[in-house]
Amino acid sequence: MTIPAFAVERDLAKRALDTARTRGATYADVRFVRRDEENALVKNGRLDAVDRSDSFGFGVRAMADGAWGFAASQIVAAQEADRVGALAVEIAKASALTKKRDATLAPVDAVRATYETPLDVDPFTLSFDDRLKLLMNAEARMRERKGLRTTRAAYAVWREDKLFVSSEGADIAQRLTEVGGGIAAEAVGNGELQIRTYPDGLRYQNAGGWEILTRWDLIGNAERVADEAVALLSAKPCPQDTITSVILSGNQLSLHCHESCGHPIELDRALGSEAAFAGTSFLTPDKLGTFRYGSSQVNIRIDATSEGGLGTFGFDDEGVPASEGWAVKEGIFVGYLMSRETAAALGTRSNGTMRADGWARVPIIRMTNVSVMPGDAGTLDDLIADTDDGILMDTNRSWSIDDKRFNFQFGTEVGWEIKNGKRRDMVRNPTYTGLTPEFWGSCDAICSESEWVMWGTPNCGKGQPGQGAHTGHGAAPARFRDVRVGVIK
Amino acid sequence: MSGVLFGDRELHAIAERALRAAAGDQAEALIIGKTGSLTRFANSAIHQNVTSREAELRVRVVVGTRRATATTNRLDDDGLRRAAELASDLARRAPEDPTYPGLPAPRPIPSAPSAYVEKTAEATPLDRARAAKTLCDKASAVKLIAAGFVATNVQEIAVASTLGTWAYAPQTYAEAQIAAIGDDGSAFAQRVSTDVTSLDVEGAAAEAVGKAAIAQHPRDLAPDTYEVVLTPYAVRDMVGFLGMQLSGLAVEEGRSFVGGKIGQKVTGPITLVEDPYDSRSIPRAFDFEGQPSERLTLIEDGVARAVVYDSVTAHRNNAVNTGHAQPFVGLPAPMHVRLEAGDKTREQLVAGVKKGVLVTRFHYTRWVHQLRTIVTGMTRDGTFAILDGEIAHPVKNFRFTQSYHEALGEVRGISKDLSLLVTGEQFGLMTSCQRVPALHLGAFTFTGATRY
Numbered sequence: 001m002t003i004p005a006f007a008v009e010r011d012l013a014k015r016a017l018d019t020a021r022t023r024g025a026t027y028a029d030v031r032f033v034r035r036d037e038e039n040a041l042v043k044n045g046r047l048d049a050v051d052r053s054d055s056f057g058f059g060v061r062a063m064a065d066g067a068w069g070f071a072a073s074q075i076v077a078a079q080e081a082d083r084v085g086a087l088a089v090e091i092a093k094a095s096a097l098t099k100k101r102d103a104t105l106a107p108v109d110a111v112r113a114t115y116e117t118p119l120d121v122d123p124f125t126l127s128f129d130d131r132l133k134l135l136m137n138a139e140a141r142m143r144e145r146k147g148l149r150t151t152r153a154a155y156a157v158w159r160e161d162k163l164f165v166s167s168e169g170a171d172i173a174q175r176l177t178e179v180g181g182g183i184a185a186e187a188v189g190n191g192e193l194q195i196r197t198y199p200d201g202l203r204y205q206n207a208g209g210w211e212i213l214t215r216w217d218l219i220g221n222a223e224r225v226a227d228e229a230v231a232l233l234s235a236k237p238c239p240q241d242t243i244t245s246v247i248l249s250g251n252q253l254s255l256h257c258h259e260s261c262g263h264p265i266e267l268d269r270a271l272g273s274e275a276a277f278a279g280t281s282f283l284t285p286d287k288l289g290t291f292r293y294g295s296s297q298v299n300i301r302i303d304a305t306s307e308g309g310l311g312t313f314g315f316d317d318e319g320v321p322a323s324e325g326w327a328v329k330e331g332i333f334v335g336y337l338m339s340r341e342t343a344a345a346l347g348t349r350s351n352g353t354m355r356a357d358g359w360a361r362v363p364i365i366r367m368t369n370v371s372v373m374p375g376d377a378g379t380l381d382d383l384i385a386d387t388d389d390g391i392l393m394d395t396n397r398s399w400s401i402d403d404k405r406f407n408f409q410f411g412t413e414v415g416w417e418i419k420n421g422k423r424r425d426m427v428r429n430p431t432y433t434g435l436t437p438e439f440w441g442s443c444d445a446i447c448s449e450s451e452w453v454m455w456g457t458p459n460c461g462k463g464q465p466g467q468g469a470h471t472g473h474g475a476a477p478a479r480f481r482d483v484r485v486g487v488i489k
Numbered sequence: 490m491s492g493v494l495f496g497d498r499e500l501h502a503i504a505e506r507a508l509r510a511a512a513g514d515q516a517e518a519l520i521i522g523k524t525g526s527l528t529r530f531a532n533s534a535i536h537q538n539v540t541s542r543e544a545e546l547r548v549r550v551v552v553g554t555r556r557a558t559a560t561t562n563r564l565d566d567d568g569l570r571r572a573a574e575l576a577s578d579l580a581r582r583a584p585e586d587p588t589y590p591g592l593p594a595p596r597p598i599p600s601a602p603s604a605y606v607e608k609t610a611e612a613t614p615l616d617r618a619r620a621a622k623t624l625c626d627k628a629s630a631v632k633l634i635a636a637g638f639v640a641t642n643v644q645e646i647a648v649a650s651t652l653g654t655w656a657y658a659p660q661t662y663a664e665a666q667i668a669a670i671g672d673d674g675s676a677f678a679q680r681v682s683t684d685v686t687s688l689d690v691e692g693a694a695a696e697a698v699g700k701a702a703i704a705q706h707p708r709d710l711a712p713d714t715y716e717v718v719l720t721p722y723a724v725r726d727m728v729g730f731l732g733m734q735l736s737g738l739a740v741e742e743g744r745s746f747v748g749g750k751i752g753q754k755v756t757g758p759i760t761l762v763e764d765p766y767d768s769r770s771i772p773r774a775f776d777f778e779g780q781p782s783e784r785l786t787l788i789e790d791g792v793a794r795a796v797v798y799d800s801v802t803a804h805r806n807n808a809v810n811t812g813h814a815q816p817f818v819g820l821p822a823p824m825h826v827r828l829e830a831g832d833k834t835r836e837q838l839v840a841g842v843k844k845g846v847l848v849t850r851f852h853y854t855r856w857v858h859q860l861r862t863i864v865t866g867m868t869r870d871g872t873f874a875i876l877d878g879e880i881a882h883p884v885k886n887f888r889f890t891q892s893y894h895e896a897l898g899e900v901r902g903i904s905k906d907l908s909l910l911v912t913g914e915q916f917g918l919m920t921s922c923q924r925v926p927a928l929h930l931g932a933f934t935f936t937g938a939t940r941y
Contacts, residue, residue, distance in 0.1 A: 188743030
């Protein structure tokens with residue numbers, strides 16, 4: 001067991017809860033969070049940056065007069081626990097000034113439990129020299145290719161130890177560990193700036209140990225990545241404003257799923273909580289269980305227990321256990337990501353998706369692992385062989401979607417024309433655009449489990465003040481018919 | 490920490506302790522403190538109401554041409570020592586970097602107008618809740634739903650180094666945002682001020698509610714290239730994207746539209762100034778390396794004049810350090826951009842349009858092609874058709890895919906009033922602000938539409 005004992009923190013949490021109750025809280029919870037990170041970037045043959053960071057503090061969430069308040073501090077001391085507990089209640093009472101109805105919480109079993117990310121190689125016990133060597137070697141291999149302007153290799157190692165204690169009696173300690181990284185090559189010329197990366201931008205990340213990064217063979221792929229970046233400068237443009245079939249790589253489909261399914265199934269968005277900022281959702285509660293989101297090929301799973309997922313944990317930040325279920329089943333929209341409060345509004349129980357960005361932010365609904373499940377189309381080569389005419393698009397370069405998650409436009413690093421079942425010429429600046437249900441409705445093939453990978457988004461932004469979240473998205477390559485491609489000339 | 494601020498003396502003492510614990514040829518301590526309080530409302534009621542008090546130290550240690558940083562929010566002796574030792578150890582293990590010049594030597598920092606207002610720092614939860622209630626009530630009175638926030642923030646930035654650098658500045662800012670939402674249309678308004686007592690909450694409510702009233706029942710309008718009038722909220726987005734490309738690093742990496750074009754025409758007749766001393770912005774006279782920040786004309790009447798540098802990119806490119814280091818080392822950027830005012834009222838801008846579109850706000854804008862400054866995004870919260878110089882009717886939201894600097898190639902009008910807006914959080918810190926006008930542009934390309 002490597003999870004900290006949290007003895008001092010547990011006493012302070014109880015003290016803050018007592019203060020909150022004394023001041024009038026009808027519910028309160030306290031989270032202590034310690035986060036350790038190391039980020040390194042090798043660029044153009046030099047170590048451009050390496051930073052080791054730690055952050056430790058606690059946040060108190062309190063309900064009083066039927067409204068919410070939250071306060072946080074990094075001073076871990078008894079007097080500060082009292083101050084912050086009282087301040088959370090003072091803020092909650094101020095919130096009640098505009099209250100229309102009392103906030104209510106769906107029930108949850110208050111448990112004492114622990115959880116720890118399974119891993120093989122603890123990244124924090126490796127020497128810095130060993131971590132850095134991988135980047136230096138991969139980046140050096142790319143620089144062997146003439147014609148590149150910028151080469152990068154990066155890693156991120158991340159750990160969060162956290163304690164959750166609630167006024168209902170929950171006491172949960174967790175240790176979450178993640179590792180990520182990748183390589184990137186940029187070429188400039190002919191009025192173009194082109195980039196190729198591997199395995200997914202510089203933002204590939206999974207839950208687990210150092211083995212996550214070493215299994216991708218960054219060094220073995222460096223030459224190909226460099227070659228493709230240079231080749232893109234003279235590649236022909238993506239066909240302009242054309243309707244055709246598109247095959248998306250697994251990493252591109254994972255981000256497409258994140259934006260067009262993961263966000264619109266957040267119930268706080270659907271109920272209006274993000275209306276002024278991130279937006280709302282076209283998947284309103286009246287559509288639950290009946291709305292055709294995609295073709296019958298489309299099955300999208302919500303699963304906080306998936307191996308390696310950035311949304312994998314034991315319990316969310318409301319003490320709700322990790323769960324699995326469906327967002328879309330055979331094309332029909334069937335499930336939301338929920339908190340205890342929003343679940344109560346639907347008359348159900350939370351599926352455990354409340355997560356906070358460290359100790360200083362209040363938990364909000366975030367994606368766990370929202371994954372497009374594999375189909376039966378075989379390998380990517382099989383899918384290409386089954387496609388007469390279209391474009392294969394690989395690895396995200398640009399992404400945008402409207403504030404109801406309806407109209408989207410994505411661009412990828414590279415594309416290849418498909419003619420008569422064969423991958424042909426490379427194309428540069430590929431883009432595709434459409435409307436969410438029409439696009440997923442046009443999905444007619446998804447590759448099989450052998451092509452399915454748990455991808456991740458370690459930089460998902462939401463909320464005010466801004467919060468970053470780490471979310472997981474499994475996906476395999478998939479084909480979509482009658483897609484509008486080629487928006488820029 | 491006592492009261493709202495650490496203060497100059499306490500932060501200097503923390504920095505000194507960290508620097509003493511560092512084992513290298515040079516060391517630098519950057520300390521960022523922030524108390525951020527934000528009262529958020531939706532469906533015309535407060536649903537999130539938060540405050541947090543955060544402070545962290547980043548210590549950078551240099552050994553020869555090797556360097557590393559460590560960051561911690563443990564500001565006691567143990568925490569400071571541990572961070573300094575970690576940075577020192579990583580720096581010793583880092584490879585040599587012949588391009589690294591070492592830490593910048595201290596230079597005199599000019600005085601800048603104060604951006605700290607005590608009343609903003611001392612605003613209470615009840616103050617923010619009352620302001621939120623004002624916004625909600627104004628919307629509810631005309632059967633609209635309000636969503637948005639009221640925030641007050643106080644932040645401190647301090648930089649010290651073993652070479653003798655010392656820079657310190659406290660800043661405050663208050664902000665209100667509101668989207669007024671009807672059954673079939675919405676509108677947005679935002680206000681920012683260093684002084685919470687000057688925060689125009691009533692004005693924000695009136696703007697959003699008034700515009701929402703005419704934003705209902707939008708009609709279809711075919712995506713095409715139109716003349717546009719952009720409010721400052723949309724112009725801020727353009728200035729933010731272009732600002733990212735107006736750095737020595739962007740030029741070095743070949744992704745800047747001004748690369749190789751200093752002294753040449755790159756836009757229509759606009760003037761873009763980086764002005765850290767603008768008393769009507771949120772001024773700060775130094776950057777995150779403690780170097781004096783220069784006032785620079787980046788684009789003058791459409792001609793590219795300058796880009797910004799930090800110590801590292803300036804050295805590598807044989808340029809002068811303009812004092813624009815950000816908290817993330819090696820990524821210089823302008824942080825106080827002003828697009829100079831014109832001579833028209835906003836009404837006159839609309840009156841000058843024969844057939845076009847008024848855009849209140851952009852949403853989810855992202856690069857499509859950096860070198861060509863092509864950005865895609867959506868319109869939201871108040872998009873209108875303009876016919877014969879008047880707002881004709883609301884239209885459904887568009888997707889645009891447009892080169893931002895090319896859109897500025899045909900500037901037909903600039904408003905004479907500027908709005909102060911903020912963006913750019915790093916380490917939970919507001920690092921950049923803009924003062925921008927409304928613009929009338931001759932051509933802007935909308936490439937798609939949505940259904941609302």
